[in-house]
Amino acid sequence: MATITATINGKKKSAPVRGMMDNVMEQFNSAADHIELHPNIKKILSITNNELIVHFPVKMDNGEVEIFTGYRVQHNNALGPYKGGLRYHPTVDIDAARALAMWMTWKTSLAGLPYGGAKGGIKIDPSLYSQGELERITRRFTFALADNIGPEHDIPAPDVNTNSQTMAWMADTYMSTRPPAERTANQHVVTGKPDGSGGLEGRDRATGYGVFLTIKFWAERNKQSLVGKRFIVQGFGNVGYWASYFLEKEGAKLVAVQDAFGSIRNASGIKVEDLFNYTKANNGSVKGFPESFDLDHEKFFTTECDICIPAALGNQITKENASKIKAEVIAEGANGPTNVEGEKILLDRGITIIPDILCNSGGVIGSYFEWLQNRNGELWQLDEVMVKLEKKMKESFDKVYAYSESEAMDFRTAAYCIAIKRIEKAYIQRGIFP
Template sequence: MATTQKPRRVGMYENVKNQFEKAAAVMGLDESVRKILSITNNEIVVHFPVKMDNGQVEVFTGYRVQHNNALGPYKGGLRYHPTVDIDAARALATWMTWKTSLAGLPYGGGKGGIQLDPKKYSQGELERITRRFTYALGDNIGPEHDIPAPDVNTNAQMMAWIADTYMSTKSPSERSKNQHVVTGKPVGSGGLEGRDRATGFGVVVTLESWAKLNGTSLEGKKYIVQGFGNVGYWAAHFMHKNGAILIGVQDATGTIYNPEGIDPEALLRYQSDNATITGYKGTQDYPSEDFFGIDCDVIIPAALGNQITEDNANTVKAKVVAEGANGPIDTEGEAILLANGVQMIPDILCNSGGVIGSYFEWLQNRNGEIWTMDDVIVKLRKKLEDAFNKVINTSVQYQTDWRTAAYIQALTRIEMAYKQRGIFP
C-alpha cells in the first residue's frame, strides 16, 4: 500500500533565503544588490586539536561565516552546540546582516561556533578549546574586521579568553588597541554594564511597543517562555516588572506550568541550585509537545530555531509571538500564524538588543570610555523603539507583514550603501 511521504522540513538557511526573497520581491530590490546579498562573502571552517584533561587529543570543527560587510565590520555571536554546522552558520550570519542594518548600526553580519556539547567538558577543557579556536581563526577576526560575541552556550568568560588569546598574538604596542575584538566580555575586562540583560530587555521593549500599538499594556498579560537561559530569564525579569504573569517555562530539562504564575527570580535560584527547572514548587510538569498550545497572551521563544512549525502552529492561542531566539518560527509555521491573526515581532527586531549592547561596548572600548547602566538602558530603549516604529510604518507603506517590513527596512539601508559606493571595480 502506498504511504504518504511527510514533506521535507525546511532548514534554517532555506528559511532565511525564503524570507529574503519575499522582501526583495515586495520592495523591488535592485537586481545586482539582490545577487550579492543572496550569498555569503566568506565561509571559514577550521579543524583544530585540543588536549583533554585525560591526556587524549580531540579534534574539533569550528565555523565562522561572514555574510556581508557593506555597512561595516562583520558582527555576530559564537555558539557551542551540537547543531552548529555550515548551514546554521550561514543562516545566522545572514540574519545578523539584516539585524545590524535594521538597528542602524555600522556593522555587517557574521556568525559561527563549534560543534560540541559544552556540558561534556571541564572548565579547563573549554578554555583550551576556546583559545585554540581563536588561534585557528587568526586574522579572520579583528576589532575592525569581524567582532564575535556570546551566543548559545557561550558567555562573558569565554569572550575574555578570546580577547586575551587574540591580543597575545599581537605585538606589545598593538595589544591594547585590540580589546574590542569581541564584545560581551566581563565588566572587569572591558565589558559593558547591562550587556548581560540587553537582549532580554530588548524583547520586552518591543513587547511594550506592541502593547502600546494595540492600545493596551503588559500588566496582567499571561505569557510563556521557551528557554530559561540568559535571554529567557532577563525577558521574564522585565516582563515581571511590567506586571505580566509567567505561567509556563520550557527548556532542555523539561516543561513546567502554573496558571496562577511563576516567580522568575525564584525559578532562577531553583535552576541554579538544581540544574533543572522541573520540580519547581507550585508547578506541574507539562507535555513538552503541547507547550506552544498553552492558553496565554504572549509567547517568547528564546531557545533555538524552527520550534514553531506546521506541526504545532495551529495550537497557538497567544495574541503575539516575540522572537527572542533566531528563527524560532519556520516558513510553514509563520504562514499558519499569519492566517490565524497571530502577530509576530520578528527576530531581527525583537532580539536586537544584544547586538545594540555589543555596539555600545565596542564604542566604549574603542573610545576609552566607561558607560553606566543608566546610559545603556536609555540608549537601548531609544534605538529599539525607533526600529519598532520604522517597521510598523514600513508595514503600512507596503501593506505587508511585520517580518517582511523589517527585512525591507534593513535591505533598503544596504541597497543605498551599494548604490552610493558602486561595485568595485
C-alpha cells in the same frame, strides 16, 4: 532542502526538512521582490562573502586529544565590520552558520548600526566538558580563526552556550597574539566581555530587555496594558530570564517555561526570580521546580497565554504546532524560531509576530555600545546604557510599525524591506568594485 531518513515498517523512507537557510532565503526573496531590489545586488546578498571551517586539536583533562570543528561565516560587510555571535552546540554546521550570518546582516542594518553580519561556533555539547577543557577549546578556536577576526574586521559575541567568560578567553588569546604595542588597542575584538575586562554594564540583559521593550511598544500601539498578561517562555537562559524579569516587573505573569530538560506550568504564575535561583542550583534546568506542575513537552505551545516568547533555538514553531498556539503575539527572542510554514499559519490566524531581527536586536545594540566604549576609552553607567538601548529599540520598532502599516504587510517583511534597502543604498552610492 535537507532530508531525514526514517525506517517505517522495515523500509527506509526520506522526507524533506526545511532548514534555517531555506527559511532565511524565502524571507529575503519575498522582501527583495517587494522592494524590487536591483538584480545585481540581490545576487550579492544571496551568498556569503567568506566561509571558514577549522579543525583543531585540544588536549583533554585525561591527556587524550580530541579534534573539534569550528565555523565562521561572514555574510556581508557593506555597512561595516562583520558582527555576530559564536555558539557552542551540537547543531552548529555550515548551513546554520550561513543562515545566522545572513540574519545578522539584516539585524544590524535594521538597527542602523555600522556593521555587517557574521556567525559561527563549534559543533560541541559544552556540558560534556570541564571548565578547563572549555577554556582550552575556546583559546585554540580563537587561535585557529587567526586574522579572520579583528576589532575593525569581524567582532564575535556570545550566543547559545557561550557567555562573558568565553569572550574574556577569546579577547585574551587574540590580544596575546598581537605585537605588544597593539594589545590593549585590540580589546574590542569581541563584545559581551565581563565588566572587569572591558565589558559593558547591562550587556548581560540587553537582549532580554530588548525583547521586553518590543512587547511593551506593541502593547502601547494596541492600547493594551501588560498588567495581568500571561506569557510563556521557551528557553530560560540569559534571554528568556531577562525578558521574563522585565515583563514581571511590568505586571505580566509567567505561566509556563520550557527548556532542554523539561516543561513546567502554573496558571497562577511562576515567580521569575525564584525559578532563576532554582535553575542555578539545578544545573540550569527548570525541571522539577516545586512551585509548578510538569507539562508534556509537546503541549507547551498549547498553553493558554497572551504572549509567547520562543527564546531557545531555530525552527521551533512549525506547521505542526502553529495552529495550536493560543498567544496574541509572538516575540522572537531566538534567531529563526518560526519557520515559513508556521509563520503563514500564524499570520492567517491574526497572530502578530515580532520578528527576530527586531525583537532580539538589543544584544547587538548593546555590543555596539561596548565596542564604542572600548574604542573610545570610555566607561558607561548602567542607567545610561539602558536609556540609550531603549531609544535605539524604539526607533527600530517605530520604523517597522510605520512601514508595516503603510505597505499593509507583516512585521517581518517590513523589517526585511527596511534592512535590505539600507544595504542597497550603500551599494548604489559606492558602486561595485571594479
